[in-house]
Amino acid sequence: xxxxxxxxxxxxxxxxxxxxxxxxxxxxxxxxxxxxxxxxxxxxxxxxxxxxxxxxxxxxxxxxxxxxxxxxxxxxxxxxxxxxxxxxxxxxxxxxxxxxxxxxxxxxxxxxxxxxxxxxxxxxxxxxxxxxxxxxxxxxxxxxxxxxxxxxxxxxxxxxxxxxxxxxxxxxxxxxxxxxxxxxxxxxxxxxxxxxxxxxxxxxxxxxxxxxxxxxxxxxxxxxxxxxxxxxxxxxxxxxxxxxxxxxxxxxxxxxxxxxxxxxxxxxxxx
Amino acid sequence: xxxxxxxxxxxxxxxxxxxxxxxxxxxxxxxxxxxxxxxxxxxxxxxxxxxxxxxxxxxxxxxxxxxxxxxxxxxxxxxxxxxxxxxxxxxxxxxxxxxxxxxxxxxxxxxxxxxxxxxxxxxxxxxxxxxxxxxxxxxxxxxxxxxxxxxxxxxxxxxxxxxxxxxxxxxxxxxxxxxxxxxxxxxxxxxxxxxxxxxxxxxxxxxxxxxxxxxxxxxxxxxxxxxxxxxxxxxxxxxxxxxxxxxxxxxxxxxxxxxxxxxxxxxxxxxxxxxxxxxxxxxxxxxxxxxxxxxxxxxxxxxxxxxxxxxxxxxxxxxxxxxxxxxxxxxxxxxxxxxxxxxxxxxxxxxxxxxxxxxxxxxxxxxxxxxxxxxxxxxxxxxxxxxxxxxxx
Numbered sequence: 001x002x003x004x005x006x007x008x009x010x011x012x013x014x015x016x017x018x019x020x021x022x023x024x025x026x027x028x029x030x031x032x033x034x035x036x037x038x039x040x041x042x043x044x045x046x047x048x049x050x051x052x053x054x055x056x057x058x059x060x061x062x063x064x065x066x067x068x069x070x071x072x073x074x075x076x077x078x079x080x081x082x083x084x085x086x087x088x089x090x091x092x093x094x095x096x097x098x099x100x101x102x103x104x105x106x107x108x109x110x111x112x113x114x115x116x117x118x119x120x121x122x123x124x125x126x127x128x129x130x131x132x133x134x135x136x137x138x139x140x141x142x143x144x145x146x147x148x149x150x151x152x153x154x155x156x157x158x159x160x161x162x163x164x165x166x167x168x169x170x171x172x173x174x175x176x177x178x179x180x181x182x183x184x185x186x187x188x189x190x191x192x193x194x195x196x197x198x199x200x201x202x203x204x205x206x207x208x209x210x211x212x213x214x215x216x217x218x219x220x221x222x223x224x225x226x227x228x229x230x231x232x233x234x235x236x237x238x239x240x241x242x243x244x245x246x247x248x249x250x251x252x253x254x255x256x257x258x259x260x261x262x263x264x265x266x267x268x269x270x271x
Numbered sequence: 272x273x274x275x276x277x278x279x280x281x282x283x284x285x286x287x288x289x290x291x292x293x294x295x296x297x298x299x300x301x302x303x304x305x306x307x308x309x310x311x312x313x314x315x316x317x318x319x320x321x322x323x324x325x326x327x328x329x330x331x332x333x334x335x336x337x338x339x340x341x342x343x344x345x346x347x348x349x350x351x352x353x354x355x356x357x358x359x360x361x362x363x364x365x366x367x368x369x370x371x372x373x374x375x376x377x378x379x380x381x382x383x384x385x386x387x388x389x390x391x392x393x394x395x396x397x398x399x400x401x402x403x404x405x406x407x408x409x410x411x412x413x414x415x416x417x418x419x420x421x422x423x424x425x426x427x428x429x430x431x432x433x434x435x436x437x438x439x440x441x442x443x444x445x446x447x448x449x450x451x452x453x454x455x456x457x458x459x460x461x462x463x464x465x466x467x468x469x470x471x472x473x474x475x476x477x478x479x480x481x482x483x484x485x486x487x488x489x490x491x492x493x494x495x496x497x498x499x500x501x502x503x504x505x506x507x508x509x510x511x512x513x514x515x516x517x518x519x520x521x522x523x524x525x526x527x528x529x530x531x532x533x534x535x536x537x538x539x540x541x542x543x544x545x546x547x548x549x550x551x552x553x554x555x556x557x558x559x560x561x562x563x564x565x566x567x568x569x570x571x572x573x574x575x576x577x578x579x580x581x582x583x584x585x586x587x588x589x590x591x592x593x594x595x596x597x598x599x600x601x602x603x604x605x606x607x608x609x610x611x612x613x614x615x616x617x618x619x620x621x622x623x624x625x626x627x628x629x630x631x632x633x634x635x636x637x638x639x640x641x642x643x644x645x646x647x648x649x650x651x652x653x654x655x656x657x658x659x660x661x662x663x664x
Contacts, residue, residue, distance in 0.1 A: 086649075089649075089650065089651070089652050090652060091649055119460055120456045120460050120462050121462065122460070122461065122462070123461065123462065123463060123464050123483065123484040123485065124484050124485065126484075126485060127485045180645075181645055181648070181649050182649075184642045184645045184646065184649075185645075185646065185649060187638075187642075188638055188639060188642060188646070191634070191635055191638050192635060194631075195631045195632070195634070195635050198631055199628075199631075200485075202624070202628070203485050203486070203487055203496070204484065204485055204496065205496060205498075205617060206410070206487065206494050206496040206617045206618075206619035206621065207404070207410070207619060207621060208400075208621075208624065208627050208628065208631070209401065209627075211306070211342075211343035213303070213306065213307055216303040216306065217303065219299075220296070220299060220300050220303055223296045223299065224296065227289075227292065227293060227296055230289055230292065231289065234289060235289060260307075
């Protein structure tokens with residue numbers, strides 16, 4: 001079972017990497033066919049990714065949401081899922097995949113390097129709130145990643161010496177709207193993640209909020225995005241200003257996901 | 272309006288401004304950084320903090336003065352939180368009353384306005400709930416070995432913090448840990464830990480209450496949540512020459528987790544010995560020559576490894592004591608008389624939890640209400656003519 005999982009996992013990584021390379025070439029040299037091939041490869045990679053998760057779930061007898069490898073495996077699955085879904089709905093331009101896909105295989109690689117283990121679920125994880133907490137954490141990250149993708153392309157388009165490729169991107173207004181909408185979606189998912197985490201923490205540790213470093217960083221990211229939404233509504237911060245905020249927001253969120261453990265002890269295991 | 276030009280109006284406007292909100296967010300980020308850099312009382316022992324203070328005397332002085340060894344209970348942090356509450360409150364009132372000239376905010380529909388209002392009320396509720404708990408609550412940790420009784424007195428807690436306005440008088444109750452049951456998978460990984468407790472106060476008595484991780488129990492206004500578990504060997508030390516009993520006690524060994532490799536060890540402070548003694552427990556073992564290997568987390572054939580180390584941490588002597596056996600170190604006879612589990616519990620009095628709990632649900636509901644229009648539009652399929660369908664050809 002473990003060999004099959006490893007094979008599928010590397011297959012997923014390979015296909016996501018291939019998606020990125022073909023997409024990059026297609027995007028840069030205007031090869032429309034290559035872009036559409038990369039779309040299909042991404043979907044095929046997603047199927048392999050799903051199979052990897054299912055095999056791991058069967059082997060460990062619990063949803064893959066407990067250790068670093070499992071969290072990154074599941075998290076990236078949700079990221080790709082919402083990208084494929086919203087790309088289909090026409091709400092996220094396919095070029096945003098140039099930001100989302102490399103982020104995905106980097107996260108998968110990081111998870112893999114932490115070690116692949118099949119072990120039972122410890123008592124602390126045996127809570128229905130775990131699933132809610134983890135799923136919404138990654139839906140939030142995925143939404144913010146799409147938003148950041150739109151923000152990056154907006155910034156590239158707005159550059160004074162923007163190349164022809166970037167000039168042909170969707171209009172700045174549309175990119176700006178995409179960035180805003182996905183921050184709204186991410187913000188709501190982020191809120192559900194924090195609320196579910198707080199309810200779980202009350203049962204597990206006795207307090208809704210424990211000021212653990214990871215909790216605190218997640219709150220900082222949440223407040224930052226709250227500031228983004230307020231600045232947009234009340235200060236009319238749009239286009240380049242809000243795009244820079246979106247990029248900074250994802251960096252803060254990435255610290256809360258992967259960086260907090262580097263600073264010191266935390267009772268809250270993170271991805 | 273003339274009133275809008277006076278100083279009070281300017282202060283009110285500033286207190287409800289986004290600029291202040293940004294300053295407060297930055298202050299929160301800096302305080303959180305501080306909590307990452309300076310060892311926190313909630314995470315480190317007082318010995319570790321003293322060690323750190325010795326190495327960073329300048330920083331330690333400021334940290335002590337500002338209360339930064341417990342950042343999230345410090346005065347600067349409380350000021351930031353209170354300012355946040357004031358900022359949100361004033362901002363909400365100004366926007367809803369139409370007194371604030373907001374360039375871009377338009378109340379398009381009733382749902383959005385209701386969402387906005389409820390969300391900000393909920394945020395104030397969250398801050399109020401947190402403030403009530405911080406000011407009036409109590410938070411302690413206890414460790415009990417099977418059979419041991421805890422009497423609720425501040426000095427009996429291992430760690431204890433209480434709010435500045437909480438009652439100084441301890442509620443009179445007792446807790447006894449009667450049993451710990453652990454279910455292991457493959458004899459190694461615990462998958463279920465059940466602790467059975469007996470509670471007694473002047474007015475109430477509850478016996479045989481099972482507590483599990485994620486399943487707390489409330490008694491006498493306190494929530495009991497189960498945390499760590501470990502082993503507590505009973506050590507008896509005698510001086511055979513003087514025929515004197517030097518120690519007869521259960522020693523709760525620390526549990527160190529390195530992945531799946533759990534270790535149970537601690538150092539035994541013995542005032543009558545010059546060197547320090549380190550105890551390591553193997554709940555079940557196999558012996559290969561002089562090498563002892565742990566074979567299971569279940570107590571089968573337990574042994575205690577005694578190590579006597581000098582000031583330079585060099586090994587002076589060591590020995591292995593089987594269960595109910597003894598070993599001589601220097602002039603003293605060490606006996607491994609019994610083995611029980613210990614369990615630690617967090618004992619929390621959280622008076623703000625109802626306000627906080629209701630507010631987080633209200634916040635979530637109103638947030639969805641506030642952005643319902645954006646969410647609905649996000650899930651509608653875009654027409655083929657949208658340039659977001661792909662890069663323009």
